[in-house]
Amino acid sequence: xxxxxxxxxxxxxxxxxxxxxxxxxxxxxxxxxxxxxxxxxxxxxxxxxxxxxxxxxxxxxxxxxxxxxxxxxxxxxxxxxxxxxxxxxxxxxxxxxxxxxxxxxxxxxxxxxxxxxxxxxxx
Numbered sequence: 001x002x003x004x005x006x007x008x009x010x011x012x013x014x015x016x017x018x019x020x021x022x023x024x025x026x027x028x029x030x031x032x033x034x035x036x037x038x039x040x041x042x043x044x045x046x047x048x049x050x051x052x053x054x055x056x057x058x059x060x061x062x063x064x065x066x067x068x069x070x071x072x073x074x075x076x077x078x079x080x081x082x083x084x085x086x087x088x089x090x091x092x093x094x095x096x097x098x099x100x101x102x103x104x105x106x107x108x109x110x111x112x113x114x115x116x117x118x119x120x121x122x123x
Contacts, residue, residue: 001026001027001112002024002025002026002027002032002098002111003024003025003026003112004022004023004024004096004097004098004112004113004114005022005114005115006020006021006022006094006095006096006114006115006116006117007020007021007023007117008020008021009094009117009118009119010118010119010120011120011121011122012086012119012120012121012122013121013122014087014121014122014123015085016086016121017082017083017084017086018083018086019081019082019083020080020083020094021078021079021080022034022036022078022079022080022081022096022114023078024078024079024098025077029074029077030053030074031053031100032053032098032100032112033050033051033052033053033098033099033100033101033102033103033104034050034070034072034079034096034097034098034103035047035048035049035051035096035097035098035099035103035104035110036048036049036050036070036079036081036094036095036096036097037094037095037096037097037107037110038090038092038093038094038095039093039095039116040089040092041091041092043092045095046061047061047105047106047107048060048061048064048068048081048094049061049064049068049070049081050103050104050105051071051072051079051103052102052103053074055071055072055074057103058070058071058103059103059105061105063089064083064090067083067084067085067086068081068082068083068084069081069082069084070082079096081094081096083119086119086121087121088121088123089121090121091119091120092119093116093117093118093119094116094117094119095113095114095115095116096113096114097110097112097113097114098110098111098112099111099112
């Protein structure tokens with residue numbers, strides 16, 4: 001079992017930045033690929049970014065490429081999503097997720113999920 005807890009959400013103006021954290025506990029964090037997903041109001045959950053267990057490879061949705069950066073610190077069992085140049089359309093509940101194996105962009109591939117953290121970007 002892997003337990004995931006997100007933090008760092010909040011209200012920010014367009015153009016601002018937020019830093020989301022995902023703290024993991026349970027089984028060896030290093031073995032798991034990690035991802036960030038988000039669910040905008042009234043919409044389906046969508047992929048944001050993913051990172052391999054080693055942190056050597058990262059993947060991004062086109063909508064956030066160049067603005068968001070995913071990283072992880074396996075020694076601290078933590079994953080980070082640095083979000084810059086935020087837009088109102090980034091408003092969503094953000095979830096971190098973990099899977100045993102390679103990084104993936106489909107939410108169906110992830111077994112473990114956090115409870116989510118709200119990000120609201122005002123115009």
